[in-house]
Amino acid sequence: MADEQQGDQQAVGPSAAGWRATVEEQYRKIKENAEAYPYVWASYVVVYGGFGLWMAYRWRKLRRTEDRVRVLQERLRELVRAEEESAAASASSSSAAAEKATGVPPAAVSADKAPPVADKAPQ
Numbered sequence: 001m002a003d004e005q006q007g008d009q010q011a012v013g014p015s016a017a018g019w020r021a022t023v024e025e026q027y028r029k030i031k032e033n034a035e036a037y038p039y040v041w042a043s044y045v046v047v048y049g050g051f052g053l054w055m056a057y058r059w060r061k062l063r064r065t066e067d068r069v070r071v072l073q074e075r076l077r078e079l080v081r082a083e084e085e086s087a088a089a090s091a092s093s094s095s096a097a098a099e100k101a102t103g104v105p106p107a108a109v110s111a112d113k114a115p116p117v118a119d120k121a122p123q
Contacts, residue, residue, distance in 0.1 A: 034041045
């Protein structure tokens, strides 16, 4: 059992050391290349840095637009809700008033009226 644990530790140890050595070697190569060709690396920084800044700007602008749209949608929902409530309140109060005045339910009164003709022009 102890031999298996030591074998596992040895297997993990060299691979971790190998990975670290590989990363350090790649870093050293990139550093040497950057020191040898500074203008190329500066152009990369300018181009890709500018592209990154532009993307960040557009992302932020998109998020702000979405926030404004959410606020406007909520306002519209509130207006529609208030309008529906006022329409329902006025309809119920007008039907109650019509019933009190005539003694006949509003459905019977509206059935006596002739439907408006849509093809005639208003005078």
